[in-house]
Amino acid sequence: MGSPRNTAPPFVRLAAHPLRWRLLTELARSDLRVRELVSLLDQPQNLVSYHLRLLRDGGLVTATRSTFDGRDSYYHLDLDRCAHALAGTAAALHPALQWESAPPVRAPRSVLFVCTGNSARSPIAEARLRHHTAGHVQVSSAGTHPRPRLHPHAVRALHDRFGVDVASSRPRHLDTLTGRRFDYVITLCDKAREVCRDLGDPAGRLHWSIPDPATARAGDDYPAFLRVAADIDTRVRHLLPVLAATEAQEIKP
Known part of the structure; x- marks a missing residue:
C-alpha cells in the first residue's frame, strides 16, 4: 500500500x-x-x-x-x-495553494424565485440574495398559487437568523410578472417546477428541490423553517459566483 x-x-x-x-x-x-x-x-x-x-x-x-x-x-x-x-x-x-473568493456581482442582473405559495421558501431566497448582493441584483419572488400572507415562521426565521424584517411583504402571483425578463428563474418547489417549465430562457432555469417547511411534523415546525432558511442561504451564496461568472462572460472582449 x-x-x-x-x-x-x-x-x-x-x-x-x-x-x-x-x-x-x-x-x-x-x-x-x-x-x-x-x-x-x-x-x-x-x-x-x-x-x-x-x-x-x-x-x-x-x-x-x-x-x-x-x-x-x-x-x-x-x-x-x-x-x-x-x-x-x-x-x-502544497500548503501554498489558496482559494480566492469569488468576485462581487456588479452589473445589473435579475433573478426570480418561484415556489407554490410564495409564503416561505421563495421570499427567504429573495431576501437573502438581496442582502448578499447589496442591491446589485434585481430580485423578485412569486408563487403559482400564492397564500394570503407570508408564513409567520418564515418571517420569524429571517429575523432571528439573519436580522431581516419582511413582515410587511405580501405573496404575489406569478401571473403579475408576465412579460418581464429574468436572467435566472429558480424554482424551489418540485410542484412549481412542473408548472414553470416554459418560463424564461432554458439556460437560465435552475431548480432547488427544497421541502416545504410548513409540512414538517407537529412540534418541529419552527426548527424546520430555520433549517430551510440556512439551506437557502447556502445555495444563494453559491449562486453569487454563477452570477459574477455570467457577468464576466458578457463583458469579455
Missing part, C-alpha cells in the same frame, strides 16, 4: 472518473432527477444510478423525495462539502 503522500485524496478519486465528473458538473448547476441525468449524459440508467450511489456514499450528493411525484427523487450536490474537499486536496498538494 502506498504512503499517504502517494495516495490521491478521496475527492480526487471520486471526481476523476469521467462520468462522475459529468454528474458533478450537472448537479452543480441544478437539482435533477435520475431520468434527467440519464438524458443529459446519454448513459444507461443503471450506470448513472451506480455512480450516483458512489457520490452519495462519498458524502458529495444527497437525494430528497420529490414533493410533486413521491416515486421520484431529486439529487443535490453539496457544494460546501465539495469546497472543503477541494481545499483539502489543494493543501495535500
